[in-house]
Amino acid sequence: MASALYPPFLSRSVAAFALARALAVTFTVAIAFGSCPALAQLDGSGSSSPRRLKWIPYQPILAEPDHGQDAESQGDAKANGHTESPSANLPVAGASRSSPSSTSRVAQAGFQTPADERAQGVVAANSDSTRASASASGGTYPCPNSASRAVPAGFQAGVDQEPQMPAGHQPGPEYSEESPDFVPYDRAGSGCCPADCTPGRCGPGCCGPGWCGPCDPCYSPLHGCLWVRGEYLLWWTRGSALPPLVTTSPAGTTPDVAGVLGQPGTRVLFGDQTVNTDVHSGERITLGYWFEPCHCIGIEASYLGMGREATSFFAASPETPIVARPYFDTQTDTQSAMLIAHPDFLRGSVNVDAATELQAVEVLLRPNLFWRPCDRMDFLVGWRNARLDESLRISQFSEWTASQGQIVAGTTKSLFDLFDTENQFQGAELGVVYQQHIGRWSLETLMKLGLGNTHSRVLIDGMTTTTVPNGGTTTFTGGLLAQQTNIGQHDKNQFSMIPELGVTAGCDLTCRLRATFGYTFLYWSRVARSADQLDPNVSQLPPEAPTGAHRPAFAFVTNDFWGQGVNFGLEYRF
Numbered sequence: 001m002a003s004a005l006y007p008p009f010l011s012r013s014v015a016a017f018a019l020a021r022a023l024a025v026t027f028t029v030a031i032a033f034g035s036c037p038a039l040a041q042l043d044g045s046g047s048s049s050p051r052r053l054k055w056i057p058y059q060p061i062l063a064e065p066d067h068g069q070d071a072e073s074q075g076d077a078k079a080n081g082h083t084e085s086p087s088a089n090l091p092v093a094g095a096s097r098s099s100p101s102s103t104s105r106v107a108q109a110g111f112q113t114p115a116d117e118r119a120q121g122v123v124a125a126n127s128d129s130t131r132a133s134a135s136a137s138g139g140t141y142p143c144p145n146s147a148s149r150a151v152p153a154g155f156q157a158g159v160d161q162e163p164q165m166p167a168g169h170q171p172g173p174e175y176s177e178e179s180p181d182f183v184p185y186d187r188a189g190s191g192c193c194p195a196d197c198t199p200g201r202c203g204p205g206c207c208g209p210g211w212c213g214p215c216d217p218c219y220s221p222l223h224g225c226l227w228v229r230g231e232y233l234l235w236w237t238r239g240s241a242l243p244p245l246v247t248t249s250p251a252g253t254t255p256d257v258a259g260v261l262g263q264p265g266t267r268v269l270f271g272d273q274t275v276n277t278d279v280h281s282g283e284r285i286t287l288g289y290w291f292e293p294c295h296c297i298g299i300e301a302s303y304l305g306m307g308r309e310a311t312s313f314f315a316a317s318p319e320t321p322i323v324a325r326p327y328f329d330t331q332t333d334t335q336s337a338m339l340i341a342h343p344d345f346l347r348g349s350v351n352v353d354a355a356t357e358l359q360a361v362e363v364l365l366r367p368n369l370f371w372r373p374c375d376r377m378d379f380l381v382g383w384r385n386a387r388l389d390e391s392l393r394i395s396q397f398s399e400w401t402a403s404q405g406q407i408v409a410g411t412t413k414s415l416f417d418l419f420d421t422e423n424q425f426q427g428a429e430l431g432v433v434y435q436q437h438i439g440r441w442s443l444e445t446l447m448k449l450g451l452g453n454t455h456s457r458v459l460i461d462g463m464t465t466t467t468v469p470n471g472g473t474t475t476f477t478g479g480l481l482a483q484q485t486n487i488g489q490h491d492k493n494q495f496s497m498i499p500e501l502g503v504t505a506g507c508d509l510t511c512r513l514r515a516t517f518g519y520t521f522l523y524w525s526r527v528a529r530s531a532d533q534l535d536p537n538v539s540q541l542p543p544e545a546p547t548g549a550h551r552p553a554f555a556f557v558t559n560d561f562w563g564q565g566v567n568f569g570l571e572y573r574f
Helices: 010-033 067-079 128-135
Strands: 054-056 058-060 110-112 169-171 226-237 240-242 246-248 267-270 273-275 280-290 297-316 323-329 334-341 346-371 375-400 412-438 441-468 472-477 488-508 513-527 559-573
Touching: 226 297, 226 513, 240 346, 240 375, 246 297, 267 297, 323 346, 334 375, 346 412, 375 441, 375 513, 412 488, 412 513, 441 513
Parallel strands: none
Antiparallel strands: 054 110, 058 169, 226 280, 226 559, 240 273, 246 267, 246 323, 280 297, 297 346, 323 334, 334 346, 346 375, 375 412, 412 441, 441 472, 441 488, 488 513, 513 559
16 A cells, blocks of 8 residues: 555654644644633733633631621611612622621632732622522623623623622632642633532532533643543445456366356456445544633644555465456457466466555644533634545466466466555645533534645556576566556646534543544545556556557546544543
């Protein structure tokens, strides 16, 4: 296959180098255009430069509040002519921080920047009704890639105002991004997930009861920005349609009609069928990175490799007394055959190998199109490289056991025909990916379209070696279907496309680990297939010089290719 052009180990090495080069280019583009508009909402100056964020996690209250003292305090306030509205519990910019032991149990919580570290908000422990009121206030949410969002439960309106602490929690120590105990931002935006990620603790505002998977509140040093997915592929691909390559006839058939197509009793042993259609294994590895905690823009790279699928056939005498290779003789305009084995004077064997291998690499920039608490859609744009290698090799060996005309007993003849194709796609890729979360379950739908150039290379080779007792060895160019008339390397460039569709279901096993199961369909137009390059017409046999119709002839034939199947994987978010 590709080994006929260069050493096999270079195949994956070249793909790895191309992937690294594309990663560097895409990373540079991302740095230039990757500032997140949503993060700019946190900065009153309107600058697009993201500010450094710090998260102050909540901790469960271990002791019950003194309701009697609270009631007494409220009674004193009413006696003095003061009334407290529900909004009184909302944070006030620049207010001083209260002690955790105070009666009101107020403290700062939420995001802050270095510039705001000395102007920290104060948050009161709100009742469920108070938090519901804040949720319905309709303010601006800082993270989603949108200018206006409804404020989730536990948050209040305002760009620089802090999220409210859910009921049943009290303030904990302040942690920075560098802290090992850093608690990431509640990206699902529900504001209801507990810091300990205990199942069953999520409220109605979460994406589903009984699980905090989409909220992802567990400690994550990299904010979930780095993720990797490994998948095992169980695919089947479009096979190669072969013409009749090996035939046989019943014992007693005369040599002049043995193995000839159309003759009584002739049977095809191999060929006249589609091969390499069985399910076979492969792998896909995807590595992604979000440039900021809110996951507004990121980059991902993936490698897909389908294991080499091969079909082999072998036949030999005396198990199969008559073995032949059929062809059409253009000199006589009739079907004919080259004998490999015949019980009267010839013994021999034939071996056929047909192989297919698919690889693909892509590097994509992934900006967010829209974001909601339970679903999101991202746009994909980048570069794709794909490679399809196929080979078809037919080799045979014969030894004369009795003299036949001018051929003396003991003469041997071996020959081979090789048809090797290599297709390489280089082009741009566009697509969208939609993700939906329901509790611990998720569903991802993917659509991609690659547009670019496919460089196809066809290599045809053949050789015949004859050894005569006491007469030496002679080598000739050409076999049976690969001769001087079509031997050589042929190249062609064509515009082609590679669309891809996929759907993947996921289940969060832990806050960071997800199991996936899905289906993928991939199509590739205008590729050279090895079986399509065969010409079964022959006008001469080596060592004869080309004559007559000069067949077999080469005609650059392209066809389409597809692969589809299921995939099982694991995804881990760092």
